[in-house]
Amino acid sequence: MAEFKASFSGAAPAPELAAPLAALWWSAKGGWDEAHRIVQDQPTADAAWVHAYLHRVEGDIGNAGYWYRRAGKPAAAGSLETEWERITSALLGAGSA
Incomplete structure (x- = not known):
């Protein structure tokens, strides 16, 4: 996780990152549109x-619910920061990098 966060100083995520992690990278940098473009298809x-x-970040809870169901995950209720950490940790631990 520390290495992933340290990469935020760069201009773009590492090219070897899987799409979901690249999207989380952009999201952490304030690049919602780029993050969404990466994962939408x-x-x-x-x-x-x-x-x-x-x-959920966007505030579109109805649309978020659809995607949580598609992911097979319960809808998050905690802070956005906590959710970002949970997803990122899970994906980094799964070897998605």
Whole structure:
């Protein structure tokens, strides 16, 4: 996680990052549009989970709920920061980098 966060000083995420992690990278940098573009057409459950998070950030809870269901995850209720950490930790731990 520390290495991932340290990469925020760069201009773009590492090219080897899987799409969901690249989207989380952009989200952390304030690049919602870029993050959404990356995951919106990805067919994986991990991408759907990040997509749900992004719609929650946007404030579109109804759309977020759809994507949580697609991801097979419960809708998050805590802070956005906590959710970002949880998703990122899960994806980094799953070897998605």
